[in-house]
Amino acid sequence: QVQLVESGGGLVQTGGSLRLSCAASGRTFSNYAMGWFRQAPGKEREFVARISRSGVTTYYADSGKGRFTISRDNAKNTVFLQMNSLKPEDTALYYCAANRDTWLVTTPTRYDYWGQGTQVTVSS
DSSP states (O other): OEEEEEEOOEEEETTOOEEEEEEEEESOGGGSEEEEEEEOTTSOOEEEEEEOSSSOOEEEOTTTTTTEEEEEETTTTEEEEEEOSOOGGGOEEEEEEEEOOSSOOOOGGGOOEEOOOEEEEEEO
8 A cells, every 4th residue: 555645736827836745655656657647627537647667758848848847756665746837628526646666657547546536726
């Protein structure tokens, strides 16, 4: 079991920035690739970003390329999502998730463990 707790969400104006954190506990954090997903009301959960176990490889959905940066600190069992130039369409509940696959996975059903989410609201 891996327990995940997100934090760092909030209300921000268009063009602002937020840094989300996800603290992990339980099994060895470095054994899992980590992903960020988001879900807006009435919409499906969508992939945002992924980082490999070592942190060397990252991958982003087109919606966040150039604006979002995913990183991790394996010594502190934490993964981050730095979000800059935020837009109203970024408003959603943001989740972090852990995945045991070693290849690129963006489908939510492939992720093994999930946090409860942190709300991000971007006002226009």
